[in-house]
Every structure is written in structure tokens, then in C-alpha cells.
Amino acid sequence: xxxxxxxxxxxxxxxxxxxxxxxxxxxxxxxxxxxxxxxxxxxxxxxxxxxxxxxxxxxxxxxxxxxxxxxxxxxxxxxxxxxxxxxxxxxxxxxxxxxxxxxxxxxxxxxxxxxxxxxxxxxxxxxxxxxxxxxxxxxxxxxxxxxxxxxxxxxxxxxxxxxxxxxxxxxxxxxxxxxxxxxxxxxxxxxxxxxxxxxxxxxxxxxxxxxxxxxxxxxxxxxxxxxxxxxxxxxxxxxxxxxxxxxxxxxxxxxxxxxxxxxxxxxxxxxxxxxxxxxxxxxxxxxxxxxxxxxxxxxxxxxxxxxxxxxxxxxxxxxxxxxxxxxxxxxxxxxxxxxxxxxxxxxxxxxxxxxxxxxxxxxxxxxxxxxxxxxxxxxxxxxxxxxxx
Amino acid sequence: xxxxxxxxxxxxxxxxxxxxxxxxxxxxxxxxxxxxxxxxxxxxxxxxxxxxxxxxxxxxxxxxxxxxxxxxxxxxxxxxxxxxxxxxxxxxxxxxxxxxxxxxxxxxxxxxxxxxxxxxxxxxxxxxxxxxxxxxxxxxxxxxxxxxxxxxxxxxxxxxxxxxxxxxxxxxxxxxxxxxxxxxxxxxxxxxxxxxxxxxxxxxxxxxxxxxxxxxxxxxxxxxxxxxxxxxxxxxxxxxxxxxxxxxxxxxxxxxxxxxxxxxxxxxxxxxxxxxxxxxxxxxxxxxxxxxxxxxxxxxxxxxxxxxxxxxxxxxxxxxxxxxxxxxxxxxxxxxxxxxxxxxxxxxxxxxxxxxxxxxxxxxxxxxxxxxxxxxxxxxxxxxxxxxxxxxxxxxxxxxxxxxxxxxxxxxxxxxxxxxxxxxxxxxxxxxxxxxxxxxxxxxxxxxxxxxxxxxxxxxxxxxxxxxxxxxxxxxxxxxxxxxxxxx
Numbered sequence: 001x002x003x004x005x006x007x008x009x010x011x012x013x014x015x016x017x018x019x020x021x022x023x024x025x026x027x028x029x030x031x032x033x034x035x036x037x038x039x040x041x042x043x044x045x046x047x048x049x050x051x052x053x054x055x056x057x058x059x060x061x062x063x064x065x066x067x068x069x070x071x072x073x074x075x076x077x078x079x080x081x082x083x084x085x086x087x088x089x090x091x092x093x094x095x096x097x098x099x100x101x102x103x104x105x106x107x108x109x110x111x112x113x114x115x116x117x118x119x120x121x122x123x124x125x126x127x128x129x130x131x132x133x134x135x136x137x138x139x140x141x142x143x144x145x146x147x148x149x150x151x152x153x154x155x156x157x158x159x160x161x162x163x164x165x166x167x168x169x170x171x172x173x174x175x176x177x178x179x180x181x182x183x184x185x186x187x188x189x190x191x192x193x194x195x196x197x198x199x200x201x202x203x204x205x206x207x208x209x210x211x212x213x214x215x216x217x218x219x220x221x222x223x224x225x226x227x228x229x230x231x232x233x234x235x236x237x238x239x240x241x242x243x244x245x246x247x248x249x250x251x252x253x254x255x256x257x258x259x260x261x262x263x264x265x266x267x268x269x270x271x272x273x274x275x276x277x278x279x280x281x282x283x284x285x286x287x288x289x290x291x292x293x294x295x296x297x298x299x300x301x302x303x304x305x306x307x308x309x310x311x312x313x314x315x316x317x318x319x320x321x322x323x324x325x326x327x328x329x330x331x332x333x334x335x336x337x338x339x340x341x342x343x344x345x346x347x348x349x350x351x352x353x354x355x356x357x358x359x360x361x362x363x364x365x366x367x368x369x370x371x372x373x374x375x376x377x378x379x380x381x382x383x384x385x386x387x388x389x
Numbered sequence: 390x391x392x393x394x395x396x397x398x399x400x401x402x403x404x405x406x407x408x409x410x411x412x413x414x415x416x417x418x419x420x421x422x423x424x425x426x427x428x429x430x431x432x433x434x435x436x437x438x439x440x441x442x443x444x445x446x447x448x449x450x451x452x453x454x455x456x457x458x459x460x461x462x463x464x465x466x467x468x469x470x471x472x473x474x475x476x477x478x479x480x481x482x483x484x485x486x487x488x489x490x491x492x493x494x495x496x497x498x499x500x501x502x503x504x505x506x507x508x509x510x511x512x513x514x515x516x517x518x519x520x521x522x523x524x525x526x527x528x529x530x531x532x533x534x535x536x537x538x539x540x541x542x543x544x545x546x547x548x549x550x551x552x553x554x555x556x557x558x559x560x561x562x563x564x565x566x567x568x569x570x571x572x573x574x575x576x577x578x579x580x581x582x583x584x585x586x587x588x589x590x591x592x593x594x595x596x597x598x599x600x601x602x603x604x605x606x607x608x609x610x611x612x613x614x615x616x617x618x619x620x621x622x623x624x625x626x627x628x629x630x631x632x633x634x635x636x637x638x639x640x641x642x643x644x645x646x647x648x649x650x651x652x653x654x655x656x657x658x659x660x661x662x663x664x665x666x667x668x669x670x671x672x673x674x675x676x677x678x679x680x681x682x683x684x685x686x687x688x689x690x691x692x693x694x695x696x697x698x699x700x701x702x703x704x705x706x707x708x709x710x711x712x713x714x715x716x717x718x719x720x721x722x723x724x725x726x727x728x729x730x731x732x733x734x735x736x737x738x739x740x741x742x743x744x745x746x747x748x749x750x751x752x753x754x755x756x757x758x759x760x761x762x763x764x765x766x767x768x769x770x771x772x773x774x775x776x777x778x779x780x781x782x783x784x785x786x787x788x789x790x791x792x793x794x795x796x797x798x799x800x801x802x803x804x805x806x807x808x809x810x811x812x813x814x815x816x817x818x819x820x821x822x823x824x825x826x827x828x829x830x831x832x833x834x835x836x837x838x839x840x841x842x843x844x845x846x847x848x849x850x851x852x853x854x855x856x857x858x859x860x861x862x863x864x865x866x867x868x869x870x871x872x873x874x875x876x877x
Contacts, residue, residue, distance in 0.1 A: 088822075247763065332749035341760035341767070348759070349752060360749050 003036035005385070006118075008126040008133045010105070012066055013045025013054070018303045019128040019150040022175075022198050026125065029378040031063035038121075039064050040114075040133075042071035042107055048259075049073070050105040069109035079103035086155050097161045098135075106132045114140045123170075123389050128300070129162055138168040145169040146388070149188070150300040151179050153322070163188055171388055173381070175301045178322035192388060196380040199372045200306045205280045208288035214281070215274045220354065221255045222316070223289035225282050225304050226296070228260030228273075233295030233318055238265040240295070240337075244344040245269065251347040252290055257282055287311040290354055297321045306372055309333050309364030314357050316346045331367035333360050393424045395454050397441075398463035400429040405619070406588070406675050407465055407500055408433070409651065413559050428453055430468050441469050447484040451491045460492040462525075464499045482517055489524035496527040498553065501672050502539060519543040531555040531673035532694025555678050555698060563655035570660035576611065576643075581720045583612045584661035584685075586654060587676050588619040589646055591628045594690065596769050597667035599635040599642055601713040604730035605722040612665075613643045615657050627770055658683050663719045666699075667712055668692055669767070688715045709766045730762075 007027040009020050024039065031037040039061075043052035050071045058067045082100035085092060092100065110133060118124065118141035126134050127148030137145040147169050151157055166172060166183070171192030174180040183189050212218065228234040242265060244251045255272040256262065262273045277285070286292055292308035297320035299305075305315050305324055315334030317324045319342075328334035335357065337343040350357055396418075398411035411427065418425045427435035428450055430442075437453050440446035454460040466473070470481035489495060502518075522528055522543050529551045530536050540547045563570070571578055583602065585595040595614050602612045614632060618625050629646060636642040649657075658664060664680040666689040673694045680687050687703040689695040690712070696705045704715035709730075717724050764771055 247767075328749075335749070335753055335756060337756070337760075339760065339764070339771075341763040342756050344763060345756040345759045349756065356752060360752070363749070 001034055001036045002122075003030075004121050005030060005035055005037045006040050006121045006124040007037060008040045008110070008124060008131075008137065010042060010071075010131045010133070011044050011047065012039055012041040012068070017047060018301060019148065021303070022150075022301070023125070023127055023148065025199070025201070025374060026377070026381060027064055028062065029374050030381065033378060033382065037064055039066045040110060041066065041068055042105075042110075043068045044071040044105070056109075067113070069107045069113065072106050072108060075103040086159070089155065092159070094160060097159050100159075101132060101135055101161060104130075104132060111136050111140070118144060123385055125173075129166070130156060134169075135161065135165055138165040142168040143170055144389075146171050146173055146384070148173050148175070149179070149183060150175065151183055151188070152298040152300045153182055154298050157182070157186055157188075166190055171384070173384065176323050176326060178326045179300050182322065194380065194384045196384060197372060197377050198301045198303075199374045199377045200303050200310060200368060201374065203280075203283035203287070203307065203311060206284050206287045206311070207280075208284050211281055211284035211288055215255070215272070215285075217255055217272065217285075217288075220252050220290040220350075221272075221288075222252050222291055222293050222350075223285050223313075224254065224256045224258075224293045224295070225286065226258045228256065228258060228262055228266075231296070231298055233297055234260065235263065235265075237293065237295035238263060238269065238271075240340045240343040241269055241271075241347075243340040244347040247344045248348055248351060250351075251344075252350050254293070255285060255289070257285060283307065283311065286313055289313050291316045291350055291357060294318060294321070294324055296324075299323050302327065305334070306368050309361075310368045312361045312364060314361040314364070316343075316350070327367075331363050333362075333364035333367060335360070391422075391424045392458045393456075394418070394426075394459045394461060395437075395457040396425055396427045396461050396463070397450060397454075398427065398429060399431070399465075399468065400427050400433040400435040403431070403433060407463055407468075410500075410675055411463055416560065426457070441484065441488070442471050442481065444484060447488050450488060454488075454492040457493065459494040459496065461496045461498065462488070462492075464497050465501050478514065482521065485521055486524070489521060495525040496529065497522075497525045498529045499535070499539065499672075500531075502542070515543060519545060523549070527551060529553045530694075532697040534694040534697050535672050538693075555673050555675065559675075559678050559682055561655060561682060562651040563653075563659060565656050565659055567659055570656045574656065574660050576613075576660055580609050580611045581607070582661045582663075583610070583688075583716060583720075584615065584657055584664050585612065585667070586615045586649075586657055586664070589614075589616045589629055589632065590619065590625060591768075591770060592669045592671065594667035594669045596628075596631055596635055597690075597709065597712055597766060598665045598716070599632070599639065600730075600765055601667075601709065601716050602641060603639055604713045605717055605720070607720065607722050608641070610641050610720060610722070611643060612639075612641060613645065613657060613661065615645045615649055615654070617647050617649065624770065631769055655679065655683070658685055661685055663688060663716075665712075665716070666690065666695065668695065671695060673698055686719065688712065688719060709762050 005027075007023050009023040011020050012024060027037045027039050042050070043054040043056045044050040045053045050073050052070055054068050056068050056070055058065060060066075079100065082092065082096060082103065086100070114124075114136060118137075121141075121144060123146055124137060124141055124144050125146045125148065126137055128150030129147065134145075134147055137147075147166060149166065149172055156162075163186075166188045167190045169190065171194065172183065172188075172190065173194055173196045174183070175196070175198040177195070180189075180193065180195065183193075224237070226232050241251070241254060253270060253272065255274065257274045257277045259276060262271050266273070274281075274285070286304070286308050289308075292304065292313050292315045294302060294305050294315055294317035296302075297318050299321045300323060302321070302324050305317060305327055308315050309327070309331060315324075315328060317328055317334055317336050319325050319336035319338035324334075325336050328336050335346050335349075337346050396411060396415060399405045399408040400415075401408050401412045408429075415425055415427060426437070428437040428439060429435035430438065430440060430446070432438045437449075439449040439453070441450060466481075469485055471477040489497070522539070522545055528539075528545075528549060530539060531553060532555075533552055536547060536550045536552055539545060539550055565573070568578060571580075571582075576582060583598060585593070585598050587593055589595065593616075598612055598614075602610065614636065618629055632644060632646070636644040658679055662685070664676065664685050664687045666674055666677060666687055668674070668690050669692065671693045674689070677687055677689065677695065677698050681700055687699045689699050689703060689705055691705050691707045699705065704719065706712045706715050713730065714724060716722070
């Protein structure tokens with residue numbers, strides 16, 4: 001058996017973000033290839049509250065050993081105050097930056113464990129860059145640490161402490177070239193890096209009719225799956241949708257699933273919110289949609305876009321996300337919009353000649369299967385581990 | 390016994406559409422033998438004046454009004470409010486409440502509602518306005534559309550509102566013939582003249598008419614844009630600059646930005662063949678009434694009560710293609726160029742005919758092309774463009790202004806800082822945010838126009854000469870067949 005490898009993730013719950021899901025898939029993929037893999041994570045499953053839900057301690061979950069530590073919650077007023085200054089473009093001192101990082105969710109038990117056991121692992125893989133544990137590993141075991149930055153363009157990525165962190169660790173693994181280019185522009189690239197990519201899995205049970213029946217969805221619809229929050233571009237999507245309605249009179253209705261409120265504008269626009277649903281229902285919703293909408297400008301990979309490609313659904317996406325734009329342009333399976341006018345014109349195309357847009361979707365599955373499969377990703381991860389350690 | 394009426398309105402001499410309107414109304418009423426006197430918000434030819442934005446001015450207006458049998462207020466928000474921020478709104482609202490409550494037999498003629506002036510109307514304000522509009526004996530508007538909009542927005546009974554003819558009191562200011570008018574204005578006699586006249590403001594949409602004209606062939610066509618900037622703001626100046634720039638690109642456009650007397654204004658209407666009112670928003674238009682006075686057809690956008698206001702021989706349009714087609718029809722120009730200007734105008738037909746193209750790039754190009762037209766139609770000053778984020782830019786302020794942050798501690802200095810912060814943050818923070826937004830805009834401009842900011846850097850491309858990283862320490866690196874090549 002090869003390894004051992006530790007994969008450090010903020011949460012291992014069922015309803016997690018893209019980075020955490022990717023880390024778990026990498027851990028599982030390695031374990032299935034005879035690597036000894038442990039996941040070091042928290043007992044938290046809610047990325048908003050970080051309340052500890054799962055049992056703290058160690059247990060086997062499939063091919064993985066999962067060690068869960070207690071997450072210590074946010075120091076909210078301080079965190080918010082410093083976050084606002086960062087978002088406003090204020091330059092924080094290094095001490096303030098660390099104060100900000102430590103005012104977020106942190107895992108003191110994980111720190112103690114790593115101090116004692118980091119040298120037991122051949123390599124420690126951690127991500128994304130804003131997870132507190134990355135800073136710990138850059139101090140405790142930099143020579144063993146590989147970071148998946150999962151980077152997107154945001155003010156936090158410009159903090160000096162991350163430049164030091166990414167320069168200290170053994171190397172960086174990037175999911176896409178736009179992510180690498182951003183890291184390069186921000187001066188975050190250290191001595192070693194590799195493109196290991198990322199992947200999406202084949203969707204499970206697709207049953208569009210059952211989805212329509214269960215959630216009372218008729219006719220053509222747009223679909224968005226994700227957190228309804230500012231960071232995911234939700235409020236802007238509502239504004240853009242309202243403008244499209246103003247221009248066109250009406251447009252294809254939107255169905256959405258995920259956490260967060262759709263807001264009063266969403267309600268006035270008649271957005272259908274089906275809340276948190278199973279992976280099968282989400283995939284069925286994506287498969288049945290006329291188009292999948294990706295309004296987020298801050299994506300490091302965008303699994304939902306690639307899942308839509310795989311399901312044969314065209315994508316209408318925010319041009320300001322470099323990686324999503326890259327996917328759409330390379331695959332030919334999606335259109336992008338950079339302002340409300342282009343969004344309205346995308347909606348016009350979908351309303352007036354949907355067949356021209358849906359025909360793009362034929363390009364999607366082959367694009368995903370050629371570049372974004374787990375066997376290929378795990379091959380590249382193994383190559384990098386073999387060469388670096 | 391003759392009823393004595395006090396007219397409360399801006400009044401000449403003033404460059405103000407409402408003053409012109411009031412002047413004509415005053416002339417008409419006096420010629421009918423009515424007893425009318427005027428109170429204007431600024432000193433003018435009116436017998437009385439009172440600054441209606443101040444409590445003292447409102448009190449004076451009430452005192453004067455009580456000497457009359459009837460008070461008629463020509464309502465425009467700018468007459469009564471310094472601004473629509475909460476403090477100024479409340480101040481103006483209280484003044485209006487007093488004026489509306491204590492003026493005898495009050496009649497209010499609404500020329501524009503606060504909805505348009507404020508840009509938005511929140512729930513509480515709608516309620517407060519509703520309370521206000523219920524006070525006068527009569528509230529009048531100029532079109533049925535305005536009546537319905539007011540009834541809906543302020544929850545008023547429609548019968549509370551009456552519709553009066555906007556042009557009822559309008560009189561001719563010029564007796565020139567068309568040939569005399571053209572000769573005096575330097576217009577060739579055999580040209581076909583479209584006219585956009587009025588104050589130069591973004592919402593007037595005169596740029597729309599220039600863009601439509603560009604799509605029409607015909608050296609005999611002219612578009613005259615006549616008016617002045619009513620108020621100077623950076624936005625109004627930017628709009629005038631835009632008009633100048635557009636006008637410079639087509640020799641058929643005649644832009645006369647500056648003072649225009651009432652007589653000259655009417656002479657331009659007489660000289661024109663069609664008056665174009667491509668407004669982005671408006672309640673009702675005095676220019677439409679003046680065009681009707683001289684029998685000129687109008688091409689107007691379907692906003693506010695314009696569709697209702699213009700005569701049956703006029704055109705009402707809703708989009709760029711419609712405006713262009715209406716102008717083409719009016720002058721008998723060829724319509725073939727319309728599609729070339731806007732892309733396929735009927736997407737469904739174009740799609741069925743396979744003219745959209747089947748590739749992603751074709752569709753994306755179409756989206757971008759049509760979106761440009763859409764932006765020009767709705768907001769030509771909107772700068773939300775695609776930005777090239779990776780172009781290095783120079784920072785005019787060497788970083789943004791710091792916003793007041795956390796001030797911890799319990800010592801006297803910390804307490805003093807907190808006190809000062811409480812006292813000044815409410816004013817300092819918006820200013821700092823504004824300056825930071827300006828800085829962002831400047832940085833954005835440089836990103837948008839990098840050739841002006843750093844032409845030498847861009848000449849070879851930021852990355853073009855950079856070496857490709859070939860370190861052996863990249864075992865997992867993959868190089869796809871397409872897409873940008875990563876370089877260090």
C-alpha cells in the first residue's frame with residue numbers, strides 16, 4: 001500500500017462546496033488505487049454556521065479513514081469588520097490579515113494533531129486557499145503540503161499572507177489554466193506547480209419527468225443550482241432577469257435549487273425555488289432545462305457547468321468568470337454574457353430560436369469526457385506525488 | 390364676481406419648460422378675462438415669489454394663497470425638494486403637506502411624479518405620497534396613462550384624478566412660413582428634416598435618433614438637434630459629449646446646443662418635416678403639443694403618456710428597429726439597411742432560415758452585436774463593459790481610501806476615537822466610498838482603453854515574449870490542444 005496521504009478539508013458533509021467535494025473525490029480516487037488515505041476534517045457540515053454536527057473522532061468511511069475535529073466558530077464582528085475593509089480595497093497589515101484569518105472558522109484540534117503527526121504522512125493535500133488549515137500547514141509541515149488553491153479573482157486572494165502561504169508549501173495543484181494564470185498574475189506561484197485538473201462524475205439516475213412532476217415544473221425553464229448569495233452572483237442574476245423581462249416582455253422562467261433565500265425580487269419575478277434537493281433531482285433538473293445559468297463571477301472550476309455539459313444542457317454564463325468563459329469557449333457548449341444587455345440577448349435567443357442554442361449542447365459531453373474524468377485526474381495526482389515526494 | 394386665482398409655478402424669464410407652460414396658461418386665462426396672479430419659486434416676472442423648498446417660503450405661499458379663491462399648483466418635484474434623500478424628502482413632504490392642507494380650493498397639475506424624479510419609489514414613500522395627493526380638491530395630469538400610473542402607484546381612486554389637455558393653452562410664437570424658417574436657419578429648401586428639440590438630457594434619447602439616421606441612406610436627410618443643457622452635471626456633460634461625438638460621425642446631423650428662444654424654437658418646428666421624440670422616459674411632452682400646433686407629425690417612443698398625446702398621423706415606436714423603420718417610412722428611405730444595423734431583426738425567421746449560423750461563435754457574436762444596440766437604446770452612458778482584468782493599470786491614488794475600521798480598546802484615546810467616529814462616519818464613509826468608486830472607474834477606464842494607458846506595454850502583448858516555463862518540476866502538467874498557454 002502506498003502513502004500514507006492526508007487530505008485536509010474544511011468539511012466532509014453531504015452538502016458541501018465544490019472544493020470540498022473535489023478533495024473527497026481525490027481522496028477516494030487515491031484510496032481506490034491502493035493508497036492509504038486519511039481525511040482530516042471538521043465535524044461541521046454547514047459552511048455558514050460551522051456548527052459541529054458529525055461525531056468528533058476517527059472512523060472508516062468506505063476506503064477512507066476520516067478524522068473529524070471540532071470546528072471553532074466565527075468571531076463574527078471582527079471577521080465582518082476586517083472582511084469589509086478587505087472588500088473595500090483597504091490594505092491590511094500582516095498582523096491584521098492573520099487576525100482576520102483567525103477570526104474565521106478554525107480547528108485547534110487539527111493543529112494539535114498535525115504538530116504531532118504531520119511527519120507520519122508522505123504528503124498532505126489541502127484546499128481551498130482560504131481554509132484556515134492551509135496557513136497551519138504552511139507553518140507546521142510546509143515540505144509535505146500540497147495545496148489545491150481553488151483560486152478565483154477576489155480581494156481576499158490578494159492578501160499577502162496567502163502569497164507567503166503558497167510560497168512556503170511544497171507545491172500547488174491547479175484545476176484549470178485560467179486559475180493558474182490568475183495565480184501567476186497575483187504572484188502566488190512558488191517553485192512547483194502542476195495541472196492535475198478536476199473532474200465531474202457521471203450523473204446518477206436522471207428522470208426529468210419525475211422531476212417535473214415532483215416540483216410542478218412545466219414547459220421550458222432555465223436552471224441554477226447553487227447557493228443563492230452575493231458571492232455566487234444571485235442578486236445580479238435577479239437584476240439581469242428583471243431587465244430581460246423589461247426588454248422582452250417575458251422570458252424563459254427560472255427554476256433554482258440550493259440554500260439561501262431567492263429574495264423579494266426573485267419572488268416578484270416568479271422564480272421557482274425548490275430548495276435543497278438530492279443529487280439525482282438536481283441532475284434531473286439540469287438535464288431537463290433549456291439552459292443552465294451560471295451567474296457567478298468567482299468560480300475556480302464550476303462543477304455544475306461541466307455537469308450541465310455532460311448532461312447535454314447548454315450553458316449561459318457570466319463572462320467575468322475566467323474559468324467558466326474558458327470552458328464555454330473551448331467546448332463551444334455555452335454562451336457568455338458580460339452585462340445585462342448581453343444577458344437579455346441570450347434570453348431573446350433562448351425564447352425565439354431555442355433550437356440554435358440547444359444545438360450547442362452537443363459539444364458538451366465530449367468536452368467533459370476528453371479532459372475532465374477522474375481516472376485522468378488521479379493519474380496526474382499520482383504522477384505529481386511520485387515526482388515531488 | 391370674478392374668481393381670483395393664484396398660479397404657483399416657475400415663470401419666465403426662465404429656461405424651463407414648466408415656466409413656458411405656465412406663461413402660456415397665464416396668457417390664455419388672462420385673455421379669457423380671468424383674474425390670475427402668479428407665485429414663482431424664484432424671483433421672476435411673477436407678482437410674488439417664495440422659495441417653496443423652505444418652511445418660510447411655504448408659509449409665505451400659504452399666506453398669499455389665502456387671499457385668493459383658488460390656488461393652482463403646477464407640480465414638479467424640483468420645485469419643492471432639494472433632493473430625494475430621506476432628510477430632504479421629509480422636509481419637502483412636510484412643506485407640501487402644509488401647502489396642500491391650508492391652500493383654499495387647491496388644484497394640483499402634476500407634470501412629473503416623484504417616482505420618476507427619485508428613480509424608485511419605496512413602500513413608505515408611496516404611502517406618504519398617497520396621503521399628500523388626497524389633500525387637494527383636484528389633481529390633474531395630461532394623459533390617461535399618467536392617470537392610471539398615479540392611481541396604481543399611490544393607491545388613489547381614479548376618479549380623484551382628472552385629465553386635462555396639455556396643449557390647451559399653447560399659442561404660436563412664430564408666424565414664419567416653412568421656407569422662411571429654413572432660410573433663416575440655414576437649411577436647404579429641398580432637404581427632409583427630422584427635428585429633436587428640447588433640453589439636452591440623457592432621458593431625452595436624442596442619441597437614438599442619430600443612430601437611427603445612420604441606418605438610412607439619403608444625402609438629402611437632415612437631423613437637427615436643438616436645445617441646451619438645462620442643468621450641468623457630469624452626467625449631462627457626458628451626454629452632450631456623446632451627442633457631439635455621434636453628430637461628428639454623420640454630416641447630416643446638425644447639433645445646435647445652446648440657448649434657444651421661444652420664437653426660434655417654434656421656427657425649428659416649422660422648418661422640420663417630422664419631430665422625433667425618442668425619449669427614454671417622460672410623462673408628457675410640451676414639444677409634442679407644439680409640433681401638433683404647427684401640424685408636424687411626430688415619431689415618439691411609447692413611454693409615459695406620449696402614445697396617447699401624439700396625433701393619429703404620428704408613429705409610436707418601442708425599440709431601435711422600430712424607430713429606424715418609422716424614420717425610414719416618414720422620409721421614404723430604403724429599409725434594406727435596417728437589418729444590417731441591428732443584426733437579424735426577426736430571430737425566429739432568421740433561425741429557421743439558418744441565418745444565425747450553427748456555431749457557438751456565430752451566436753456569441755450575434756449576442757454581442759445586439760447587446761450593443763440594446764445598451765445604446767437604454768443607457769448609452771452605461772460603462773459596464775467587458776473588462777480585461779489582466780492589463781496592468783496605474784492607480785491614481787496609490788490605493789483606495791481606507792474606510793473607518795474597528796477601533797478597539799478602552800482607553801481615553803480609543804473612546805475619543807469612537808466618539809469622533811460616531812460623529813463623522815455618516816458623512817466620511819459615503820465620501821470615501823464615492824472617491825473609491827471614482828478610482829475604480831478610472832482604473833476601469835484604463836482597463837477598457839489600455840492603448841491609451843500603456844500602449845508600449847501592449848504593443849507586443851504582455852506575455853508574448855515571455856519564456857514558456859519548462860521546469861522539470863511539473864510532472865502533472867497537461868497542455869491542452871487549445872486555450873491559452875500558461876507562462877510564468
